[in-house]
Amino acid sequence: MKPTSSPRGSRRLWLLLLLCYPVSILLLLLAWYAPGFAEWYATGPYAALSRAGNFLSGLLPFSLAEVIVVVCPFLAVAWLAVQILRVVRSKNERGRTAAGSLLRLLCAGGVVLLLFTTNCGVNYSRATFAETCGLPVQDSSVEELETLCVSLTERLNELRPLVSEDEAGTMTLSSSFSALGGDAREAFDALSADYPLLTGGYSRPKEVLLSRLMSWCNITGVFFPFTFEANVNSDVPDYSIPSTMCHELSHLRGFMREDEANFIGYLACCRSENADLRYSGYMLAFIHANNALYSVDRESASAIYARLSETVQRDLAANSAYWKQFEGPVAEVSTAVNNAYLQANGQVEGVKSYGRMVDLLLAEQRAGRQASAG
Numbered sequence: 001m002k003p004t005s006s007p008r009g010s011r012r013l014w015l016l017l018l019l020c021y022p023v024s025i026l027l028l029l030l031a032w033y034a035p036g037f038a039e040w041y042a043t044g045p046y047a048a049l050s051r052a053g054n055f056l057s058g059l060l061p062f063s064l065a066e067v068i069v070v071v072c073p074f075l076a077v078a079w080l081a082v083q084i085l086r087v088v089r090s091k092n093e094r095g096r097t098a099a100g101s102l103l104r105l106l107c108a109g110g111v112v113l114l115l116f117t118t119n120c121g122v123n124y125s126r127a128t129f130a131e132t133c134g135l136p137v138q139d140s141s142v143e144e145l146e147t148l149c150v151s152l153t154e155r156l157n158e159l160r161p162l163v164s165e166d167e168a169g170t171m172t173l174s175s176s177f178s179a180l181g182g183d184a185r186e187a188f189d190a191l192s193a194d195y196p197l198l199t200g201g202y203s204r205p206k207e208v209l210l211s212r213l214m215s216w217c218n219i220t221g222v223f224f225p226f227t228f229e230a231n232v233n234s235d236v237p238d239y240s241i242p243s244t245m246c247h248e249l250s251h252l253r254g255f256m257r258e259d260e261a262n263f264i265g266y267l268a269c270c271r272s273e274n275a276d277l278r279y280s281g282y283m284l285a286f287i288h289a290n291n292a293l294y295s296v297d298r299e300s301a302s303a304i305y306a307r308l309s310e311t312v313q314r315d316l317a318a319n320s321a322y323w324k325q326f327e328g329p330v331a332e333v334s335t336a337v338n339n340a341y342l343q344a345n346g347q348v349e350g351v352k353s354y355g356r357m358v359d360l361l362l363a364e365q366r367a368g369r370q371a372s373a374g
Contacts, residue, residue, distance in 0.1 A: 013104065016111070019114075020113060024121075028117060031124075038125035046123060049118065049119065054202050063224075064227045065226070065229045066209060070210070119228065120251070130260075137363045145358070152289055157307075160311045165311070170318040171239045180277075184268065187268040191267055191268045198253055205229075206229050208233055211233040218326060222248070223248050223251035229252075231248065237318055243266065243283070265281065266282075266284055269284070285361055
């Protein structure tokens with residue numbers, strides 16, 4: 001029987017194996033323990049790598065990430081079936097054939113790990129956005145939180161008449177997903193004038209065709225580091241789509257922490273000339289801030305919520321009704337997986353880290369910075 005692979009092919013696989021894992025581990029160790037390395041990498045090598053990758057994937061009118069996620073499981077099953085068949089047929093060399101298949105699998109895993117590390121893993125250890133932009137994050141009083149919630153309530157009541165609504169009276173987007181994505185990209189270009197680290201020049205976010213499936217998994221958007229694409233669930237209530245776009249575009253710029261991506265997304269939305277984006281940004285901020293207030297002073301939070309206009313409350317009620325239909329084991333498993341992923345990448349609070357956005361909002365309020373464009 002002929003050998004299952006040539007000696008030269010095996011040597012190449014071993015070389016790839018011995019390259020991917022050590023380099024990945026070295027980069028992660030440098031990010032964790034070498035002061036300044038992760039920030040240098042995020043603003044240097046990663047910036048160049050992400051721009052090139054995003055440019056290439058941006059040439060496609062569809063989400064390459066979605067294609068990969070859909071196709072890869074079928075390819076994996078087919079590959080596994082082929083490997084099993086090869087082992088069965090190699091009567092006298094089953095051990096060698098199985099070892100070759102395992103080597104290929106380990107190499108594939110090493111390539112994925114290396115790409116993940118270079119394309120986003122190191123960025124989890126970079127300096128916080130608060131540190132790089134000079135926002136004074138500190139403990140805040142309940143009174144400061146109340147002031148923030150009242151301010152956000154007033155902005156929402158001012159903005160709500162400027163957006164469109166459907167026959168049910170809930171907010172609806174006034175432009176196509178593609179046009180809105182272009183506005184989100186322009187908002188980041190405007191934001192970069194005040195925050196130079198949030199460089200412009202990246203392509204617009206991509207709409208996911210299987211968005212309904214994302215909702216079943218309790219996912220509103222995904223940054224896919226292997227293609228440098230910001231992918232957005234378009235099935236969700238319209239008011240949340242613009243802020244989700246900007247959230248994922250924040251990840252694309254190397255800010256991987258969820259609380260920071262929320263805050264940066266809010267800043268970008270509020271810089272936009274598009275009322276849909278501004279309304280979405282302030283809705284995101286209000287939900288986080290008022291939920292935080294509710295946890296320490298339910299009466300005050302409820303009183304401030306009651307000050308929202310009837311139309312804003314209607315949008316929030318529609319959002320609650322939308323997500324209620326997806327409650328169940330699938331959403332619970334997806335949340336648990338997401339929680340484990342965040343913790344594995346240094347966000348020790350897991351999905352609870354989304355609530356830390358409030359500290360940044362309070363810091364912005366304390367600094368007296370004006371986020372809105374209009």
